[in-house]
Amino acid sequence: MNTTGFAHMNITTKTGTSMTTSTTSTTSTSTVSTCQLTFGPTDIYTTSGSHVEQFVASDFNGDGLSDLAVGTNAFSTATDVFLANENGTFGRRMTYAVVDANALEWLTVADFNNDDHQDIFVMIYGENNSVCILFGNSSGIFGAMIILPVVLSYVNSPCSIAGDLNSDGHIDIVFTKSSTPCSMAVLLGYGNGTFAAEKIIPIGNDGCVLAIAIADFNNDDHQDIAVTIDIDFYVAILLGYGNESFKTPMTFSTGIYSFSYSMDVNDFNGDGYLDIIIANQGNYNIGVFLGMGDGSFGTQITTMIQHTNLVSQFAIGDFNGDGKMDVAGVWDVWSSVRLLSSSPTFVTVLVGYGNGSFGQQMIFPTGLASADYVITNDFNGDHRLDLAIGNFFGGNIKVEFLAEIHFSCSLAKAEFKGIFHHDTMKNVPLIIIANKQDYTDALTSDILIEKLDLN
Numbered sequence: 001m002n003t004t005g006f007a008h009m010n011i012t013t014k015t016g017t018s019m020t021t022s023t024t025s026t027t028s029t030s031t032v033s034t035c036q037l038t039f040g041p042t043d044i045y046t047t048s049g050s051h052v053e054q055f056v057a058s059d060f061n062g063d064g065l066s067d068l069a070v071g072t073n074a075f076s077t078a079t080d081v082f083l084a085n086e087n088g089t090f091g092r093r094m095t096y097a098v099v100d101a102n103a104l105e106w107l108t109v110a111d112f113n114n115d116d117h118q119d120i121f122v123m124i125y126g127e128n129n130s131v132c133i134l135f136g137n138s139s140g141i142f143g144a145m146i147i148l149p150v151v152l153s154y155v156n157s158p159c160s161i162a163g164d165l166n167s168d169g170h171i172d173i174v175f176t177k178s179s180t181p182c183s184m185a186v187l188l189g190y191g192n193g194t195f196a197a198e199k200i201i202p203i204g205n206d207g208c209v210l211a212i213a214i215a216d217f218n219n220d221d222h223q224d225i226a227v228t229i230d231i232d233f234y235v236a237i238l239l240g241y242g243n244e245s246f247k248t249p250m251t252f253s254t255g256i257y258s259f260s261y262s263m264d265v266n267d268f269n270g271d272g273y274l275d276i277i278i279a280n281q282g283n284y285n286i287g288v289f290l291g292m293g294d295g296s297f298g299t300q301i302t303t304m305i306q307h308t309n310l311v312s313q314f315a316i317g318d319f320n321g322d323g324k325m326d327v328a329g330v331w332d333v334w335s336s337v338r339l340l341s342s343s344p345t346f347v348t349v350l351v352g353y354g355n356g357s358f359g360q361q362m363i364f365p366t367g368l369a370s371a372d373y374v375i376t377n378d379f380n381g382d383h384r385l386d387l388a389i390g391n392f393f394g395g396n397i398k399v400e401f402l403a404e405i406h407f408s409c410s411l412a413k414a415e416f417k418g419i420f421h422h423d424t425m426k427n428v429p430l431i432i433i434a435n436k437q438d439y440t441d442a443l444t445s446d447i448l449i450e451k452l453d454l455n
Contacts (some may be wrong), residue, residue, distance in 0.1 A: 082397075
């Protein structure tokens with residue numbers, strides 16, 4: 001029973017009865033908490049291609065389990081679907097081939113025809129660059145790939161995302177359109193699997209889009225767009241009017257030579273406003289822009305990655321169960337050092353402080369030749385976030401299950417002051433653990449504490 005009035009404090013004591021005498025005491029103790037995650041066991045699933053480009057998790061057959069859809073290329077350019085079993089494993093591979101293509105670059109999942117089944121939007125490069133849709137059904141089986149009437153130019157970093165940009169209740173699509181000049185395109189959905197003619201959103205000649213996010217950044221119930229840009233190296237925020245048009249972009253610097261290839265949105269400081277997180281591949285750091293709730297953002301908060309390779313892609317989630325967003329990032333597949341020396345690849349998990357910065361970093365070897373993509377989900381239903389990692393050159397997916405979370409404490413200087421009642425009869429031990437914003441206070445004593453001020 002928590003009678004301390006401190007929201008995150010848990011008190012544990014053995015049963016006993018004692019007589020006490022009252023005194024005033026000062027006890028010097030404090031702790032800084034760390035946590036260690038353990039992943040295992042692992043499963044590996046082979047795709048139909050020799051390269052894994054990108055993959056997503058979603059429930060494709062309506063059974064409440066997270067399935068996988070994988071974009072592959074090289075010997076077979078296709079979308080592979082693995083339906084999940086209840087124990088966290090995946091069934092046999094179903095392959096949906098692409099004709100006249102040599103690279104399937106990006107997948108986006110949404111219900112484009114309002115039948116309550118998840119569909120897959122696919123960006124393809126080859127003899128005929130194109131965008132396509134696989135429409136799903138209740139069994140998790142997809143129909144033939146439908147090619148949309150869109151002319152797709154080559155882009156440096158293909159990506160797409162789904163959202164309702166004109167507030168009509170139907171899903172629309174935003175995707176990278178061209179590198180020269182730099183632009184995005186919007187396909188407004190009719191809710192039946194068809195779309196209006198594409199609308200071009202020019203970004204300018206000062207760079208190319210590397211990543212896209214859709215969210216309501218200014219709390220006006222309209223969807224906005226955030227993009228990361230190379231060359232001039234910034235995040236651009238396009239606030240939406242709710243009618244598929246947008247205000248003039250606001251820009252926020254990501255740092256020179258940052259090359260921010262990955263971006264996501266969440267509340268990283270618990271103020272109820274959406275923040276933006278990016279992977280600055282060129283500067284070896286993770287950057288967070290804290291949102292003000294009006295569409296503007298503070299100066300970038302960066303956390304350096306504790307290794308010499310690049311992190312180009314990441315997944316976010318609460319891995320240690322403390323209510324704060326953490327980050328799992330993979331080392332860049334194109335590292336020349338790794339390609340020449342066959343160096344091992346790793347996933348780095350950064351534990352969030354809940355203020356936009358990150359502290360402890362845990363590094364896990366993947367056992368893969370080229371870990372280039374990672375997503376997180378609870379694949380086995382144990383209420384812990386697991387990782388799925390793409391092996392670009394190996395053409396397979398590795399799923400790692402979060403097995404254990406261990407916390408430890410180390411002493412530092414601080415003081416607890418208050419009224420203590422010493423146990424004179426039963427020597428009943430009292431253990432207090434207070435989980436605060438960015439550390440954990442712990443005290444073990446044979447005293448009963450009437451009042452403890454931890455502020």
